Amino acid sequence: MPDVLSAPLVVEFPFTRSLGPVQSAFLTGLRERTVLGVRTDAGTVLVPPVEYDPVTAGELRDLVEVAPTGTVTTWAWNPTPRRDQPLDTPFAWVLVRLDGAGTALLHALDAPGPDAVRTGMRVRIRWAATRTGAITDIACFEPYDGEPGPTEPAPCTGEFADPVTGIAAPARLDYVHTPGRAQSAYIKALEERRTVGERCPACRKVYVPPRGACPTCGVATAEQVEVGPRGTVTTFCVVNIKAKNLDIEVPYVYAHIALDGADLALHGRIAGLPYDQVRMGLRVEPVWTEGARHVDHYRPTGEPDADYDTYKELV
Amino acid sequence: MRDVAIVAFAQSAHRRRTDELSELDLVMPVLHEVLGATGLRANAIGFTCSGSADYLAGRAFSFTMALDGVGAHPPISESHVEMDGAWALYEAWVKIRTGEADTALVYAYGKSSPGRVRDVLTRQLDPYYLAPLWPDSVALAALQAQALIDSGETDEGTLAEIGARSRTAAVDNPYAQLTGDVPAGDHLVHPLRTGDCPPIGDGAAAVVLAAGDTARALCERPAWIRGIDHRIEAHSLGVRDLTDSPSARLAAEHAGAFERPVDTAELHAPFTSQEVVLRKALGLGDEVRVNPSGGALAANPIMAAGLIRLGEAAARIHRGESDRALAHATSGPCLQQNLVAVLEGESAHE
DSSP, rough: OOOOOOOEEEEEEEEEEEEOHHHHHHHHHHTOEEEEEOOOOSSSSSOOSSBOOOTTBBOOOOOOEEEEEEEEEEEEEEESSTTTSSSOOEEEEEEETTTTTTOOEEEEOOOSSSSGGGGGGGEEEOOSSSOSSGGGGGGEEEESSSSSSSSSSOOOOOOOOSSEEEEEEEEEEEEEEOOOOHHHHHHHHHHHTOEEEEEEEOOOOOOOSSSSOTTTTOBBEEEEEEESSSSSEEEEEOSSSSOTTTOOOOOOOOOEEEEETTTSEEEEEEOOGGGOOOOTTTEEEOOOOTOOOOOEEEEOOOOOOOOOHHGGGGG | OOOOEEEEEEOOOBBBBOOOOHHHHHHHHHHHHHHHHHOOGGOOOEEEEEEOOOHHHHHHHHHHHGGGGGGGGTOOOOOEESSSSHHHHHHHHHHHHHTOEEEEEEEEEEEEETHHHHHGGOOOOOOTTTTTGGOOHHHHHHHHHHHHHHHTOOOOOHHHHHHHHHHHHHGGGGGGGSOSOOOSSSEEEEEEEEEGSSSOOEEEEEEEEEHHHHHHOOOSEEEEEEEEEEEEEEEEEGGGGOOOHHHHHHHHHHHHHTTTTEEEEEOSSSSSHHHHHHHEEEEOOOEEEEETTTTGGGOTTTTTHHHHHHHHHHHHHTTTTTSEEEEEEETTSSOOEEEEEEEEOOOOOO
């Protein structure tokens, strides 16, 4: 087994975001196959539209409709599409100035290869079959050799039935997490049902779980010290709300536990006695479950309670 | 107001992977080195400020863990920016200028190896119109490069020369990740080839700032910050002229960069095409040594690479190899935000 552990780590965010009046009109418009822009104080039509003028910071509300056809202002050929990008076959990223707009919109262009793409080429929107009021309602752009749209945008109220007021923006990022030397050693010792901290070479404090340095002295901790298994409850709380996906009956007690020999309390659940009998100073020991890589909970040892002076520095 | 100088700089060796190191393990040796260079102990530092981004390694609040390496308890005066460390340096500079501290420790780190950095960086984009399309960092830089090619300001050959020059310079930089003869490679996203793109890697850097006589006591030849400013472009890429960087030019103007020529410039241009934009915006001619360290094309630990530009420029002044240097840092897609500092050694005036 290598010295440093690693494990896949997926971070997923189901962001939901509310929209301002201009963004709401634009994204609702996409759902209805209509592209809206907004006119700035200086008269430029911004597509995609924003709520505030990028130059004056003034509030923008003068919506107009532009054409679904336009001109590529710059491009970049993407030979290997990445997950979640608009197309799963090679495509060009493009900035497109739609006919009637003064600024360009970023999207994908479906084209056979880089030789088929150039700045200045004419393109049109390919609409997604299912549209929800999102930038992805534009599936992509495609080459277009028809008539250009009007250069002057058409006035538009931006009012639609059932306007979109928010977007769901799921995001998933994949990592391979490596916790580093100190935490790898801590986790590996847990496999043998041992709790191993690290001692600061300067102040001699023992940190559990170890993070690799002493936050007081700012130096690396390297000397490994086995602590516990018994410890003392330094403080606790009673949990009355059941956590999602957690199969523990409420109320239960969650505590700070100073393991014998440690200079830092760690967290753990207390069980094996009624929740209202847990107290500061209670002596506890870990309970492991088969196959688990961490302590399931702590239970009373039956020893007399610890004297407050023995743990007051750790409260 | 008081003069402020960079009095020490340290950086890690930048590497593609550092699986055996936590972020704390990555940053702590650099902190010790930079403090050791000044003889200051951590608890003698007036203000500590760091720059990093938890999304890179996917580890929430990693910056609070990294603080253990500073010796942050009992509580020190401390701050953090979710930006490149160059912006942390700016915050520390303000603290010292306003008299709230005499010294500051500034550090930054980036551990990109656990994730897929091209995807991770899409999460900093406009969440309504851009992020749902997942346009990765190379794709956005390539759109800017093509705009430069279309405008006749560069071509693929010129871009390749920028990459080659940077990696050749980096041969003398023991901390660099990608040095020497690096092939131009295939198109990653046309028109950018692998050689036009920065290496992905992990690294850390730190500087110490000090005011007036404290700086003179801590460093034989302090690198005085004569001016520093940062500016930002409009958010939407389609609103901008991607072939220019008015924000970099404005920041340079406010930093006093155009008052007298500089002899050296450390530019934070992760993509070759961005050096073309910055040279134009900052008015740098062939007489200026640009990126003698190799720049971000030789080592680009995200969130630290901008601070490293300030550190590299300062270190050249410390060593007497420069009298007046420009240091630049960037953040966001296509040079979205730009910070410019002008650093001087004292003999430049005397």
